[in-house]
Amino acid sequence: MKQLLTILLGLFISWGFGQTNPNPSPSVDAYIQNEMNLEKFPGVATIIVKDGEIVWLESYGFADVDNMVPVEDTTVFLLASMSKLVTGTAAMQLSEAGLSNLDSDINSYLPWPIEIPGFETDSITMRQLMTHTGSIEDGPAMDLYYGYPDPTISLEECIQRYLTVGGIDYNPTTNFYNNAPGTAFNYSNMGTALSGFVTESISGMPFDDYCDQNIFAPLCMEKTAWHFSDFDSSHVARPYTYFNGNYVAYPHYGFADYPDGQLRSNVVDLGNFMIAYLNGGTLGSNSILNSTSINQMLSAQVPSLDPTQGLNWYQEELFHSGGSAMLWGHNGGENGVSTDLYIDPANNIGLCVLTNGEGDALYICDELYDYSLSLNPTTSIIPNCSTTGTIDEVAAGPKELIKVVDILGRETLDKANTLLIHVYSDGSTNRVFRME
Numbered sequence: 001m002k003q004l005l006t007i008l009l010g011l012f013i014s015w016g017f018g019q020t021n022p023n024p025s026p027s028v029d030a031y032i033q034n035e036m037n038l039e040k041f042p043g044v045a046t047i048i049v050k051d052g053e054i055v056w057l058e059s060y061g062f063a064d065v066d067n068m069v070p071v072e073d074t075t076v077f078l079l080a081s082m083s084k085l086v087t088g089t090a091a092m093q094l095s096e097a098g099l100s101n102l103d104s105d106i107n108s109y110l111p112w113p114i115e116i117p118g119f120e121t122d123s124i125t126m127r128q129l130m131t132h133t134g135s136i137e138d139g140p141a142m143d144l145y146y147g148y149p150d151p152t153i154s155l156e157e158c159i160q161r162y163l164t165v166g167g168i169d170y171n172p173t174t175n176f177y178n179n180a181p182g183t184a185f186n187y188s189n190m191g192t193a194l195s196g197f198v199t200e201s202i203s204g205m206p207f208d209d210y211c212d213q214n215i216f217a218p219l220c221m222e223k224t225a226w227h228f229s230d231f232d233s234s235h236v237a238r239p240y241t242y243f244n245g246n247y248v249a250y251p252h253y254g255f256a257d258y259p260d261g262q263l264r265s266n267v268v269d270l271g272n273f274m275i276a277y278l279n280g281g282t283l284g285s286n287s288i289l290n291s292t293s294i295n296q297m298l299s300a301q302v303p304s305l306d307p308t309q310g311l312n313w314y315q316e317e318l319f320h321s322g323g324s325a326m327l328w329g330h331n332g333g334e335n336g337v338s339t340d341l342y343i344d345p346a347n348n349i350g351l352c353v354l355t356n357g358e359g360d361a362l363y364i365c366d367e368l369y370d371y372s373l374s375l376n377p378t379t380s381i382i383p384n385c386s387t388t389g390t391i392d393e394v395a396a397g398p399k400e401l402i403k404v405v406d407i408l409g410r411e412t413l414d415k416a417n418t419l420l421i422h423v424y425s426d427g428s429t430n431r432v433f434r435m436e
Helices: 002-011 028-041 078-098 124-129 139-147 155-163 189-203 208-218 267-278 291-297 361-374
Strands: 043-050 055-065 241-243 246-247 312-321 321-336 337-344 349-355 401-406 422-423 429-432
Touching: 028 043, 028 055, 043 267, 043 361, 055 267, 078 124, 078 189, 078 208, 078 291, 078 321, 078 337, 124 189, 155 189, 155 349, 189 208, 267 337, 267 349, 291 429, 312 337, 312 361, 321 361, 337 361, 349 361, 361 429
Parallel strands: none
Antiparallel strands: 043 055, 043 349, 241 246, 312 321, 321 337, 337 349, 401 422, 422 429
C-alpha cells in the first residue's frame, strides 16, 4: 500500500482540474515527479509567466493525502516566508504615497517606542526592517504566538509583548542583536512582522485588510488571504512531514507575527503578482506600485552587508542548461511547507513552486527556468483581471473637494492620524494622511 501511494503521489498530474497547461512537457513532468519522490513532497503546484501571460500551469500529487484530494491550480498553500514579498509591497506603497519615509525612525509612526538595547539613540528604519538589518532577533518567545488554525492574539499585541520595554515577552538578550541597527545583516522574521505593524499603524487599518484592498483586489488575487478563516478549508493544502515511510499531516496553523509568513495563496494568484512586478507594478489597468518603486525593491540595498538583498526581495542563483542567472524572489519554509517564487526582469519571466512538504524545491525551479528560457509559446493563458479601481494621485487643474472617505469607501470627517481619500469635483482622488 505504501509503495502504491508513493507511485500515485509521483504520477498524479491534475489533468482535468482547473486550466489546461498551455505548453505541456512530458520531460519537465518527469523531472518534477522525480523531485517529488526525492524530496517527499505530497503535492506540488507550478506556474511560469512570460511576457505578461501564463505559459505553464501544472499541478501534481495530493493536497490531502488521506482523502486523496488532488492538487489543482486553485489549491491554496501556506506561503511561509514568501509572504514577505507582499509585506514589502505594502510598505513600499506607503512610501510611494508619501505617507512614510523608508529612512525615518519608525517610532514616528508607532503608538509606543521601540529601541535596540544598548543603542537607544540609533533609529530603526523601514529600510532596515526590509533588509534584515534592524537588529531584531527571532527569539524563543515567538513559539508562544502560534495558533490553530489562526493566531489568538493580534499583531499589535504580539509586537507590544515582544519589542517594548515592559512587554511580557520582552527580553533584551534574546529578542535583539548586540549591534546598532543598520550595521549587520541578520535574517529577521520579527523585523518583518514589525514592518507589517508599521504599515498597520500608518494606514489606520488592520494589516490584512490593508493588503486585501491595496494589493489583492487590484491584482484580482481572489484566493489570497492572511488568515485561515478567510478560506473554505477544503481548498487549502494540508501541510505534511514525512516520517517512517508515511506522510504525517500537521494541523493547520498560524502565528501572531503573521506578516512574516502566514499568507496563503495559489499559483494563479501569484502569477498575477509576478506579472505586475515584471510590468513595472501594473496588471492590466490596475497598479500596485510605480516602476521606480519596483526598481528600488529589485536593487541591492546593503551591498557591504549582503550584495543579494533588495527590499524584501533577494537574489537567488538558478541554473539552466546554458549556465546560471541571478533572479529576484524569495523562498519559504515552515512545518509542512516549502515554497519558491523568482522573477527574471531581463527576460520577462517569473516562476513559482508551491508544495505541502518539507523538502527543497529549488531544483524544480531550475528545471522550470531552463524550460522557460527556450519556450516560444504558441498558446498561453491571459490573466483575466478586470478593472477594480485604484486610488489615483492628485489631478492637475482647478477642482473642489466634495467629500472625504476612509480606505473602505465610507464617507467620514477629515481627521488626523488616519489614511483618508479626498474626492474632488473633477473625479480625481488623493490619499491623505495628516499626523498630529
